[in-house]
Amino acid sequence: MVKLTINGAAVEVPVGTRVASAMLSANAVCRTSISGEPRTALCGMGICMECRAVVNGVPQSKTCQLACLPGMTVETQGPEVQR
Amino acid sequence: MSGTFNPGPLHSESQALNMFMKPQPITQIADVVVVGAGPAGIAAATTAARCGRSVLVIDDNPAPGGQIWRQGVPSLRKFDAEGVTRDRAVERMLAAGVRVASGCRVIDTPERATLRAYREEDGAVLHVLYGRLILATGARERFLPFPGWTLPGVFGAGGLQALVKGGYDVAGKRIVVAGTGPLLLAVAAHLRDYGAKVVTIAEQASAAKLALFSAAMLGNPAKLMQGAGYRGRVIGTPYLTGTWPAGAIAGDNGLLRAVKLNNGKRVWEEPCDILACGFHLVANTELPALLGCELSGDFVKVDASQQTSQKGIYCAGEPTGIAGLDAALVQGEIAGLAAAGQPTKHLEKRAAAGRKFAAGLARTFALRPELRTMAAPDTVFCRCEDVQTASLAGHHSWTEAKLQTRCGMGPCQGRICGPAAEAVFGWKNASVRQPIFPTPVGALCSNDSIEETV
Numbered sequence: 001m002v003k004l005t006i007n008g009a010a011v012e013v014p015v016g017t018r019v020a021s022a023m024l025s026a027n028a029v030c031r032t033s034i035s036g037e038p039r040t041a042l043c044g045m046g047i048c049m050e051c052r053a054v055v056n057g058v059p060q061s062k063t064c065q066l067a068c069l070p071g072m073t074v075e076t077q078g079p080e081v082q083r
Numbered sequence: 084m085s086g087t088f089n090p091g092p093l094h095s096e097s098q099a100l101n102m103f104m105k106p107q108p109i110t111q112i113a114d115v116v117v118v119g120a121g122p123a124g125i126a127a128a129t130t131a132a133r134c135g136r137s138v139l140v141i142d143d144n145p146a147p148g149g150q151i152w153r154q155g156v157p158s159l160r161k162f163d164a165e166g167v168t169r170d171r172a173v174e175r176m177l178a179a180g181v182r183v184a185s186g187c188r189v190i191d192t193p194e195r196a197t198l199r200a201y202r203e204e205d206g207a208v209l210h211v212l213y214g215r216l217i218l219a220t221g222a223r224e225r226f227l228p229f230p231g232w233t234l235p236g237v238f239g240a241g242g243l244q245a246l247v248k249g250g251y252d253v254a255g256k257r258i259v260v261a262g263t264g265p266l267l268l269a270v271a272a273h274l275r276d277y278g279a280k281v282v283t284i285a286e287q288a289s290a291a292k293l294a295l296f297s298a299a300m301l302g303n304p305a306k307l308m309q310g311a312g313y314r315g316r317v318i319g320t321p322y323l324t325g326t327w328p329a330g331a332i333a334g335d336n337g338l339l340r341a342v343k344l345n346n347g348k349r350v351w352e353e354p355c356d357i358l359a360c361g362f363h364l365v366a367n368t369e370l371p372a373l374l375g376c377e378l379s380g381d382f383v384k385v386d387a388s389q390q391t392s393q394k395g396i397y398c399a400g401e402p403t404g405i406a407g408l409d410a411a412l413v414q415g416e417i418a419g420l421a422a423a424g425q426p427t428k429h430l431e432k433r434a435a436a437g438r439k440f441a442a443g444l445a446r447t448f449a450l451r452p453e454l455r456t457m458a459a460p461d462t463v464f465c466r467c468e469d470v471q472t473a474s475l476a477g478h479h480s481w482t483e484a485k486l487q488t489r490c491g492m493g494p495c496q497g498r499i500c501g502p503a504a505e506a507v508f509g510w511k512n513a514s515v516r517q518p519i520f521p522t523p524v525g526a527l528c529s530n531d532s533i534e535e536t537v
Contacts, residue, residue, distance in 0.1 A: 013250055014156050016155070016156055016249075016250065017156060017250030018249030018250060020246060020251075021246045021249035021251035024246060024251040025250065025251055029235055033233070033469050034468065034469050035463075035469040037233055037463075038235055038337070039235065039466070040235040040236075040238075041238070041246055042238060042239055042466070043224060043226075043241075043245075043499070044238070044239060044241065044242035044243065044244070044245030045144075045150060045241070045242070047223045047367075047495060047498050047499070048226075048466070048495050048498070048499050049467060049494040050466060052494070060521070061203065062203060064245070064246065064249065065145065066145075066203070066204065067145050068250075
C-alpha cells in the first residue's frame, strides 16, 4: 500500500494506483474549471486534461498518468490556476 | 526492468522548480524509434529489434501496454487473459533488446529526424534521433456534448475502464454504459469484474445495423466469440440498441443521480451513480500530421508496408483506421519489418482483413443524426475554456469559432471538442502546431544535452 495526502486527508491506496483514480475514490474533484465547475477525469488516458490537479505543489499535473508515490501531496486545482 | 530508460534519480523536492528551471536534456539515438507502446508499437519494436536494429520506444504512460493492454490493479476475475498476453508481449520486446522510455510524451520535432519528448514525472527532456520512425500513437474516445456531461461521475467509457484499472474503486456502484462501438460491451464486462453493477448498456446504433455487422462477422469466428464472451459476462444487463443519452442529472448533493436515455420514441430516467459514455474512437494523428505525413480523411495514409507519405516514417494501428487489436499487431509487425528493410508480403492478407473489419466498424457505429442535437444551448461544448454550445452557433468554420470563442484553445488543444465540433457542426480541424502537448517553457528552452547511444 502507498500512503499519500489528498486535500489534507491521509489516504492509503494499492501500489500502482493512479493519482486521478485515488482522487475519485476519495471523492475529491481534480480541478475547478474557469467558470467554477467541479471537474474530474474524463478520458483517463492523458488527452482531455480534465484531471489536472496540484501534485507536490506542481499545478497542471496530469493525474491520470501519474502513479501514487509514498508521501505525495495532492490537492484540487483551484480557480486561481486558470490556464 | 533492465530495458527501461532511466536517466537518474528523481528529485521530488525540486519538482516545483522544474517548471522554471532549464533541465538538461538527454539525447538518445536509435536505428528505429517507435512512438507508442500499445500493441502496434510493441509488435513493431519487437520485430525491428529481432532484425538486429537498435530500437527505442517512447510512451507517455507509466508502463507499456497502451489502452487495450493497460496494466492495472487486479480485478475480482481469477484469470486475467489480457494481462497474460500483454506481459508475454512486453517480455518478448525487452528480451529482443528494445529500450522503453515510459512516461515520456513527444512534444515536437526541433529538427529533421529528431523528436523531443517531455517527462512530466521529473521534468526531464529527451532528444531522440531516429533512422526510421514508426508512429503507433493509437486512438482516443470521441466525446459528444449533452446536458450534464461535465458533471463529476460522468466519464468516457474507455476512460472509466482506465481509471478503474488505475485503482478507482467502483465496487457496488450502479453504472450506465452508453455511446457507441464495440468498446461498450468490453467496458461493461470489465466493470463487472471490478464489482460494479452495470444497470444498462445503451448503444446508439440500430438493431438492424448491429445484426448486419454480426452476420458479416460469421467469417471471423474469433471476433464473434470475443463479442459473445463479453455479452455473456454481462448477461443480466439490458443491451439497448438505438438508444442514446439525453442528459446526466445531478441530485441535490451535486452528485450524479440519473441519466436520461432517449430511444427516439420516449425519454426516461435511469438511476445510476456513474455514467460511462463514449462514441467510438478518433485516431491520434497529431504527431503524424506534424511530421508532414499525408492524411486520407481522418486517418494516416500508408502503403502496403505501412510507410507514410514521408520516406522512412511508418504508421501502425488505429491512426491508419480504427480496426482493433489484431490489425494493430499485424500492422506493427509489417512496420517493424519494413523499417528494418525486410519483406512484408507474407503479412498483407492479414492486414487486408483488418482493413475490412475497420470498414465494418465505421459503417455499423456511424453516428445517428440525433446525436448532433443532444447539447442544449447552455451545455458546455469546450471543457477547457467552458465555451457554451450557443456561442458556437452561427460560426462558419473551426478556425472562426476558435478565434471568436476560444473553443479548442485550451490545454487539450481541441482533442476533445474538435472531433465533437466536426460531428455536430461539420467543421474540420486542419492545422496542428508544436508543441503538440502543453509543455513548461523551461523544457522548451533547454539546449545542451548529454548523449546516450542505444
